[in-house]
Structure formats: C-alpha cells, structure tokens
Amino acid sequence: MDNKNPYSHNGDVMILENNTSSSVNKKMYIESYGCQMNFSDSEIVASILQKVGYKTTHILNDADLILLNTCSIRDKAEITIRNRLKSLNKLKKTKFNLKIGVLGCMAERLKKTLLEQEKIVDLVVGPDAYRDLPNLINDLEDGKTAINVLLSREETYSNINPTRLNSNGVNAFVSITRGCDNMCTFCVVPFTRGRERSRDPKTILDEISTLRSHGYKEVTLLGQNVDSYLWYGGGPKKDFVKANNLQKKNSIHFHDLLNLIALENPNIRIRFSTSNPQDMTIDVLHVMSRHKNICNHIHLPVQSGSNKILKNMNRQHTTEEYFNLINLIKKIIPNCAISHDMISGFPGETEQDHQDTISLMKKIKYNFGFMFMYSERPGTLAARKYKDNIPEAVKKRRLGEIIKLQQEHGLFRNKQFIGHEVEVLVEKVSKKSKNQWSGRTQQNSVVIFNKLYFKIGDYVSVKINSATSATLLGEAVSYGPTQKNYE
Ligand code: SAH
Ligand code: F3S
Numbered sequence: 318m319d320n321k322n323p324y325s326h327n328g329d330v331m332i333l334e335n336n337t338s339s340s341v342n343k344k345m346y347i348e349s350y351g352c353q354m355n356f357s358d359s360e361i362v363a364s365i366l367q368k369v370g371y372k373t374t375h376i377l378n379d380a381d382l383i384l385l386n387t388c389s390i391r392d393k394a395e396i397t398i399r400n401r402l403k404s405l406n407k408l409k410k411t412k413f414n415l416k417i418g419v420l421g422c423m424a425e426r427l428k429k430t431l432l433e434q435e436k437i438v439d440l441v442v443g444p445d446a447y448r449d450l451p452n453l454i455n456d457l458e459d460g461k462t463a464i465n466v467l468l469s470r471e472e473t474y475s476n477i478n479p480t481r482l483n484s485n486g487v488n489a490f491v492s493i494t495r496g497c498d499n500m501c502t503f504c505v506v507p508f509t510r511g512r513e514r515s516r517d518p519k520t521i522l523d524e525i526s527t528l529r530s531h532g533y534k535e536v537t538l539l540g541q542n543v544d545s546y547l548w549y550g551g552g553p554k555k556d557f558v559k560a561n562n563l564q565k566k567n568s569i570h571f572h573d574l575l576n577l578i579a580l581e582n583p584n585i586r587i588r589f590s591t592s593n594p595q596d597m598t599i600d601v602l603h604v605m606s607r608h609k610n611i612c613n614h615i616h617l618p619v620q621s622g623s624n625k626i627l628k629n630m631n632r633q634h635t636t637e638e639y640f641n642l643i644n645l646i647k648k649i650i651p652n653c654a655i656s657h658d659m660i661s662g663f664p665g666e667t668e669q670d671h672q673d674t675i676s677l678m679k680k681i682k683y684n685f686g687f688m689f690m691y692s693e694r695p696g697t698l699a700a701r702k703y704k705d706n707i708p709e710a711v712k713k714r715r716l717g718e719i720i721k722l723q724q725e726h727g728l729f730r731n732k733q734f735i736g737h738e739v740e741v742l743v744e745k746v747s748k749k750s751k752n753q754w755s756g757r758t759q760q761n762s763v764v765i766f767n768k769l770y771f772k773i774g775d776y777v778s779v780k781i782n783s784a785t786s787a788t789l790l791g792e793a794v795s796y797g798p799t800q801k802n803y804e
Contacts, residue, residue: 344373344379344380345363345373346377347373348383348385348386349386351387351421358447358474361474362447364480366451373482382418383417384417386420386421387421389426390694391689391694398419417438419438419442421443422506425510440457443468444510445511446467448473472551474492475516478527487535487743488536489535489537490537492516492538492539493521493539493574494513494545494546495510496511497541498555499633500631500698502629502698502702503620503663504694513542513554514551514552515554517548518577521574525578526581529582529585534774534776535587536582536588537589538578539589539590542593542596543571543590543592544601546569546571549565549568575589575601582610583610591618592617594617602645605650605653606649613654614655614656616656617655618658620659620660620663623636626663629663636677653760655681655683656685661691661712661716663703665706684731684760686723688719690709731762731785731788734789737780739759739764740758741764742757743773743774743775744757745773753766754771765790769793779792
C-alpha cells in the first residue's frame with residue numbers, strides 16, 4: 318500500500334484521484350431513446366461519470382454535458398434524434414462550454430459522420446466504450462477529437478453498479494447479455510452492438526442483491542436474446558465450442574441463471590426480455606412454472622406470420638414451430654401472457670403474407686405487442702439483398718390493420734381478468750387521478766385502483782371490475798399491504 322496515500326486501496330479515493338479539477342461540480346444531462354437496454358446503459362454511464370465528479374441533472378440548462386443515448390433501429394428514430402441534436406446545439410449560443418455527446422447505436426453506426434461532417438456533436442461513444450468516457454471528455458477539453466466506437470468481445474460493464482436514473486425505487490433493469498449473433502436480415506443491432514456476450518452470473522446476482530437491499534421489488538433481466546445466455550468463463554459464445562469439457566460441464570445457461578436468481582430473491586419479481594423463439598428452451602418454461610416470483614409473461618417476437626417472410630428475415634423457425642412453442646408455454650404455464658413484435662411491409666410481403674400474419678395473430682390473441690413498419694437499415698443483409706418494394710401507404714395500411722386487431726385481442730385478454738383477484742405491484746401514481754395507484758400484474762397488465770393506505774412497492778390483491786385494451790380497473794381487496802406472498 319502506498320504510505321503517502323492511506324486510501325489508495327479504496328475505490329472511492331481512486332475516484333477522487335481521477336477527479337480532474339475541470340470535472341468537479343459539473344453536471345450531466347442524459348436522454349435515452351429506444352430499447353430498455355439503452356435506458357439501462359445510461360445508468361452505467363451515469364455511474365462512470367459520477368465517479369469523476371459529474372452530477373446528474375434533469376434541467377437541460379444546468380448541464381455542462383448533454384448526452385443522448387441513441388437508437389438506430391428504424392429510420393424514424395434516427396431522424397428524431399438528429400432533430401433533437403440540432404435543437405440542442407442552439408443552447409451553445411448562450412452556454413459556450415456546453416458539450417454534446419452521442420452514445421449508443423447511432424454513435425456506432427455513423428461513427429465520425431455526426432462529429433466531422435454534420436458537426437452536431439462533440440463526442441461520439443459506442444455501446445462498448447463507456448468506460449473510456451472520462452478520458453474522452455478530457456481529450457475534448459484538451460481540444461482533441463473525442464471518439465471511441467470500438468466493440469468488445471467481453472461483457473464490458475460487469476462490475477459497475479449502475480446509478481439508477483428516474484427510478485421509482487421499485488423496478489430496475491439488469492443487463493445479462495450484450496450484442497446479438499442472430500443476424501435477422503432487417504436488424505441493425507448485430508452491427509451496432511456487436512457479438513453476443515454473457516455476463517458473469519456472480520455479478521448479476523450481486524447487482525440484484527444490492528437492489529434488494531435498497532428495497533427494489535422487481536428486476537427485468539435484459540438482453541437482445543436472453544435465451545442464449547451462456548456463461549462458461551467469459552468471451553463470445555462461439556468460443557464455447559472450443560472450450561474444454563470441464564468448462565462446458567460447469568457452464569450456466571439461461572434457465573440455470575433464472576433458477577439461481579429466483580431462489581436467491583424469493584421476494585422479488587423477475588421478468589426478462591427478449592426471448593427469441595428459436596432459442597427458447599423447455600427448461601426455461603419449467604423454471605418459470607416452478608418459481609412463483611418469475612412473472613408469467615413472455616415477450617416472444619415473431620415479426621411475421623408468413624413462412625416465406627420469416628425465411629427471408631433469417632428467423633430460424635417456421636410459424637408451425639412457433640405455434641408448437643406457444644402450445645408448450647400454455648401447457649406448462651397456463652396463465653402465461655404472451656406479447657409480440659411485428660413488422661409490416663418487409664420486402665416482398667404480399668397481401669397473402671399479410672393475411673398470414675393476421676391469421677397467426679387471431680390464433681394466438683396476444684396480450685399486447687409492439688408493431689412497426691419495415692424500415693430499411695443501411696448495411697443490413699435485407700438492405701443488400703432485397704428491394705424495399707412495399708409502398709409506404711401499403712405498409713401503413715397493413716400496420717393499421719395489425720394494430721387494430723391487437724387492440725381487440727388486448728381487450729379480449731384483459732376482459733378475462735374481470736371478476737378475478739390479481740396480484741399487483743404498486744409502481745406509481747396513476748396519470749389520470751392522483752388518488753389512484755398504477756401497478757402491474759405478473760402478466761404485465763396495467764392495473765389502476767384507489768390508493769387507500771397502500772404505497773409504492775406494495776403487493777396488493779386487486780379485484781378487477783372492468784377493462785380496456787390497455788388497462789384494468791379494480792379495487793384492492795387485501796386488508797393491508799402484503800409484504801410478500803410468493804413464499
Ligand atoms: N431482440 C431484440 C430486438 C431488438 S429490435 C430485443 O431485445 O427486443 C426490437 C424490434 O424492433 C424487433 O423485434 C423488430 O420487430 C423491430 N425492428 C427491428 N429492426 C427493424 C426494422 N429494420 N424495421 C422495422 N422494425 C424493426
Ligand atoms: Fe435483432 Fe434479431 Fe438479434 S431482431 S437484436 S438480430 S434476434
């Protein structure tokens with residue numbers, strides 16, 4: 318130990334040592350776009366920058382550093398963010414030292430473009446380079462170019478304890494994998510987030526244990542493709558094939574991880590997203606049915622109901638296999654909610670293909686879904702191989718039909734709860750009335766009910782009286798806040 322600095326072994330003081338005078342008392346403002354993973358990554362970024370003296374602020378005009386954690390999934394997302402960047406740049410007219418940075422998928426996809434050609438940002442940092450942020454900010458202050466878009470082969474942020482942003486103290490995201498190896502032809506994610514890597518289970522359990530000790534009641538495990546989680550000592554999944562037998566024997570798959578988390582945290586609700594039909598295993602379903610604290614909801618994107626389109630999307634399953642999986646889910650977890658992602662107007666989608674999507678939806682009657690028009694992303698296989706040949710108006714009309722049907726199914730599913738008592742975790746004050754709480758069931762339906770003496774973070778038994786396609790309305794029937802009812 319260094320005698321001159323009795324605290325040099327201590328992480329906190331190491332941090333102070335890193336505190337350049339220029340970053341002490343500075344404020345950062347972070348805005349996140351797109352998927353849950355981005356919102357989770359912003360909490361990692363906040364943690365990294367707090368350690369070098371930055372405080373977070375919700376007031377734009379107070380910020381010395383504005384960071385946009387961006388999304389490239391569809392063209393529209395990028396247009397929105399570009400417009401936002403342009404308008405943020407106007408703040409520089411009155412605040413000369415203001416720096417604006419772009420993080421996430423647009424940083425990775427566009428690399429130097431926003432910095433050098435469009436000149437609307439000062440800092441460009443890809444999804445795997447956030448640990449370099451303090452250095453990059455220093456470079457920027459020294460007048461150097463500040464860009465790092467290197468992708469990693471390891472889970473980069475395992476040991477960072479995220480700073481929870483905009484938190485209600487009840488729900489939290491916990492990343493378990495990064496990147497994606499699936500290469501769906503329409504998707505930009507494998508290019509912007511790199512190869513798939515899993516996080517050391519110990520660090521995942523530690524993070525959840527910290528959340529638990531702070532009173533959190535629900536965690537959502539995040540990954541582009543959670544079912545392919547695999548820990549055998551680190552590194553990309555393809556190296557697993559080369560790994561020795563001992564490593565393989567000791568490896569931890571997604572169902573093992575779920576089991577470990579559920580056992581260690583009996584009072585915490587566990588959710589996960591996203592499941593890819595081709596990678597989901599029966600083991601996961603059995604673990605879900607064994608543990609009451611794993612929520613009965615599976616987000617299972619299908620994208621299309623046409624086998625031809627699924628093949629061209631490079632989704633590795635047919636609609637028949639998808640139906641088999643749904644049947645298996647319903648058999649093993651009878652009251653499991655299922656949600657989806659759907660794309661209208663993929664290249665070559667005929668009216669019949671669209672009708673196949675409609676009939677798939679009618680068979681399954683999803684609880685809810687996220688529905689999009691196909692947006693061609695430069696560099697993806699679909700962009701190189703297929704002409705974006707469905708007119709915008711047709712994409713739009715088909716999307717409208719898909720959304721309308723989903724609303725009907727949402728209502729159908731929600732009405733099934735009427736007259737039943739459901740377990741609700743209270744999350745926030747209802748937007749419609751300050752006298753009512755808003756919470757969610759295990760199946761992820763939103764429930765609104767009178768506050769009475771309950772508080773945020775309580776599990777409440779609520780009897781459902783009425784339903785819309787998006788919300789359930791009911792009344793609390795438990796006599797007092799139930800601390801826990803899973804054990
Ligand atoms: N597995 C990921 C999927 C990320 S993208 C996850 O964690 O959710 C989320 C959804 O966006 C996809 O399921 C797909 O429905 C949609 N999407 C992706 N690329 C798209 C594109 N080019 N055009 C339209 N929708 C797209
Ligand atoms: Fe994208 Fe398909 Fe992966 S949608 S994130 S390539 S599973």
